[in-house]
Amino acid sequence: MEQSVEKLLRTKHLAHIWCPGCGNGTVLAATVRAIEHLGLDQDKTVIVSGIGCSSRASGYMNFDTLHTAHGRALTFATGIKLARPELTVIVLTGDGDATAIGGNHFIHAARRNIDLTTIVFNNGIYGMTGGQYSPLTPTGSYASTAPYGHIERPFDIAKLAIAAGATYVARGSAYHTKMLADVIIKGIEHTGFSVIDAVTQCPTSFGRKNKMGAPAAMLEWQRDNAVTVEAAAKLTPEQLAGKFIIGELHRSEAPEYVAEYDKVIARAQKGAKK
Amino acid sequence: MIQIRLSGSGGQGLILAGIILAEAAVIDGKEVVQTQAYGPEARGGSSKAECIISDEAIDYPKVTVADVVLCLNQESYNKYGKDIHADGIVIVDTTLVREFENKENVLALPVTKTAVEGLGKAIFANIIALGAVVGKTGVVTKTAIEQAVLARVPRGTEELNRKALALGWEMAQKAC
Amino acid sequence: MSRVVLMQGNQACAEAALAAGVRFFAGYPITPSTEVAEIFAARLPRLGGKFIQMEDEIAGMGAVCGASLAGVKALTATSGPGFSLKQELIGYAAMAEIPVVVVNVQRLGPSTGKPTAPAQGDVMQARWGTHGDRAAIALSPTSVRETYDVTVHAINFSEKFRLPVIILLDEIIGHMREKIALPDPSTLRIIERKKPAVPSGEYLAYKPDDDGVAPLAAFGDGYHYHVTGLVHDETGFPAGSASITADLITRLHTKVYNAKSEITLFDEYFMEDAETAVVAYGGTFRSAMAAVKEARAKGNKVGLIKLITIWPFADEVVARAAAKVGTMIVPELNYGQLVGEVHRAANGRAHIVSLPKVDGGVFTPQEILSVLDKEVG
Structure with a gap:
């Protein structure tokens, strides 16, 4: 890895805890490359994570890093950003962390449009606890808590985020690593709540149970089933069945929470002088 | 030490009246504790504000035996109207309290009626009642209660509230 | 200049917190704690501070932890049901040693219970509300004036010892005006x-000084800590050796x-000259x-x-009194909670009477007096 990226990592704390073939390292690498590309001030960038395999990523990154409690990363991040708006706050979370136990925080952070960038390491399973189904586990697949096949419908994280008010939403995958870094860059650059749905593979807890083959085969699945936004526009819903769309899915402008609160401060202080 | 209980229903402004009375006591340089009890609803239901005014530090913050009781509805009269010190005074609003024992220590005044007819709105009943309580008992000074009322009421309503306080005061004085 | 005013307990808590430098509330x-939030909503922006009403109780606790790590003194307020929810991140703040203050205006429980009824059922x-083991600091004031002082103490203790400090108000003190x-x-x-006195490369966020407490850098100050x-x-x-584990958990108590x-x-x-004592x-x-x-x-x-x-429990104070008096009476607005600690501290030296309500x-006063009369007689 190039010198400039290396200084953004705590090389002393690598090797990481992830299994061979896990896609989390790829998502972490894309995140670090995005930060490097943007030239973010290392002293003014804070990484916040929740609990789960993905959320261990914060410990490998050489910034002020906060590994919080399960599902709560966005609440801590909200406190940091509001208390010290000059900081760039990036939240690393998993699909279970963000949309099950942290689902309420996720939709409300989106509703506030607070200037945070949330990268969801979406492997569709609870990896750390050994393969229980998450809100992103596809219907019909197998998990340790769905031994007869999963009966629930999964969330579409991007649609959820858009509906809740997020103003930048994109999806990438561990296979499309360059594109993933690109949308992370755009997410961080965007002022407001940004969500990057990073589709990644868990060969140990999802792949094995669902006969997905070796990690390389899971990456090939991502390659073969990803459809770019541009390509998807030309396809029918039938043709898109079972596929996932990658690229920039949503971008809008809306008042950002911290900036709006600055106006509250101005109003309160003007009122106080009367 | 004087123990005062202001009772009625939610929405009659009794807690505000309790706070104003307590603030008047502060202006007079007295020690004071003010508490309240109310149901979860903002309107309707029962409401009670208590004030203890003393020259010395107050330990127990709630009224044990009331010296002054104000009843702004029938339910509160039934509950508190007779629970009073032997030398205590009960002030009832005859607009809303129809059944009460008209004993020597009872001051019966048409509080809400006066608010509606004299000032055009029932919401002034609490301030009229305060005027009556102070006019009858002198628990705080007239200047202190006036100052306390004017400090608490919404801007633009000062004159009406000053008038409400005076109406209550005069009613109580006349009845004495 | 000191000012003489009529003030509610909840308000005194908020005023003291602002005076002690709290600039963040979530x-x-x-x-019956809502007044605390409402006062902060009005006052904090005037002082350039931040107020946010979060989506739930846990989020409120998370946000104050985040703000504190960003270097801003932070406080949250709640009541019984919310205090239950906040336990998760009270434990986090204890483990990660984040200075925050949690105000719990106690009401009668369990569950929704009686929202406007006073109680002391959360002591x-x-x-012990959060799982695991750590020392707690909890303070409970007895008047509006004392609420002011206790709030300042709570903020000071949280900053000095790097932990969540709990203020146990009750509906009586919280809503009373004096x-x-x-x-x-x-x-x-x-x-x-304490702020780090070393350059960023040498800073260890969990290496305690002699007092058992490590200096705490603010996020954004260039220390890059985890x-x-x-x-x-x-x-x-993360490190999991037996000695590291034992040292950490022990230090969370000894500090x-x-x-x-x-x-x-x-x-x-x-x-x-007391022969009988009330502990309240x-x-x-x-x-x-x-x-x-x-x-x-x-x-x-x-x-x-x-x-x-309330916590750490005043063992020495109770033990000293127990050696002197024959009987100690412990009135509490619960089924008898802190009386267990009085028993433990008295250690058989006095007859302990629990007076639950x-x-x-x-x-x-009469309810306590009648028990006193009985015990004295």
Whole structure:
């Protein structure tokens, strides 16, 4: 890895805890490359994570890093950003962390449009606890808590985020690593709540149970089933069945929470002088 | 030490009246504790504000035996109207309290009626009642209660509230 | 200049917090603590501080932890049901050693219970509510004026010892208005957290000084440190050896217990000649004081111990009194919680009488007096 990226990592704390073939390292690498590309001030960038395999990523990154409690990363991040708006706050979370136990925080952070960038390491399973189904586990697949096949419908994280008010939403995958870094860059650059749905593979807890083959085969699945936004526009819903769309899915402008609160401060202080 | 209980229903402004009375006591340089009890609803239901005014530090913050009781509805009269010190005074609003024992220590005044007819709105009943309580008992000074009322009421309503306080005061004085 | 005003307990708490430098509040509305949030919503922006009403109680706790790590003194307020929800991140703040203050205006429970009824049913929850093991600091004031002082102490303790400090108000003190002399904020003794005195490369966020507490850098100040709820070594990174684990959990206790004399706030009344003592805290103290004065007026040698610091428990104060008096009476607005600690501290040296009350009302002085009469007689 190039010198400039290396200084953004705590090389002393690598090797990481992830299994061979896990896609989390790829998502972490894309995140670090995005930060490097943007030239973010290392002293003014804070990484916040929740609990789960993905959320261990914060410990490998050489910034002020906060590994919080399960599902709560966005609440801590909200406190940091509001208390010290000059900081760039990036939240690393998993699909279970963000949309099950942290689902309420996720939709409300989106509703506030607070200037945070949330990268969801979406492997569709609870990896750390050994393969229980998450809100992103596809219907019909197998998990340790769905031994007869999963009966629930999964969330579409991007649609959820858009509906809740997020103003930048994109999806990438561990296979499309360059594109993933690109949308992370755009997410961080965007002022407001940004969500990057990073589709990644868990060969140990999802792949094995669902006969997905070796990690390389899971990456090939991502390659073969990803459809770019541009390509998807030309396809029918039938043709898109079972596929996932990658690229920039949503971008809008809306008042950002911290900036709006600055106006509250101005109003309160003007009122106080009367 | 004087123990005062202001009772009625939610929405009659009794807690505000309790706070104003307590603030008047502060202006007079007295020690004071003010508490309240109310149901979860903002309107309707029962409401009670208590004030203890003393020259010395107050330990127990709630009224044990009331010296002054104000009843702004029938339910509160039934509950508190007779629970009073032997030398205590009960002030009832005859607009809303129809059944009460008209004993020597009872001051019966048409509080809400006066608010509606004299000032055009029932919401002034609490301030009229305060005027009556102070006019009858002198628990705080007239200047202190006036100052306390004017400090608490919404801007633009000062004159009406000053008038409400005076109406209550005069009613109580006349009845004495 | 001090000011004489009529003030509510919840308001005194908010005023003191602002005077002590709290500039961040995050919380969720709940009776009977809502006034605290409303005051912060109005006052913080005028001071350039931040208020946010979060989506739930846990989020309120998370946001104050985040703000504190960003270097801003932060406080949240709640009541019973919310205090239950906040336990998760109270534990996080204890483990990650984040200075925050949690105000719990107690109401009658369990569950939704009686939202406007006073109670003291959360004293053991303040100690043991979060899972695992750590020392807690919890303070419970007995008047509006004391609420002001206790809030300043709570903020100071949280900053000094790097932990979540709990203020146990109750509906009596929280909603009561009293005449108080507000101190001039410039006269307050305010403690700020220790900042690192070393360059960023050498900073260890969990390497304690002699007092058991490590300096705390703010996020954004260039120290690049890691915070986790996992067992960690002095660098802050996860580490799980037996000795590291034991050292950490032990230090989460000793940093408080070694400073116990400083943290233990209490008062004693009429104890010189007391043969019987009442031990009371929070709003119940007021009823106890009235009862004790009446008992003494009758010639009974009754004393009173006021516990302001609930946790760590004032073992020495109670033990000393137990060695002197025959009987100790513990009135509480619960089914009998802190009385267990009194038993433990008295260790058989005095006869302990629990006086529980769980009807949603406050003790009348007479209720305590009648027990006193019985025990004295």
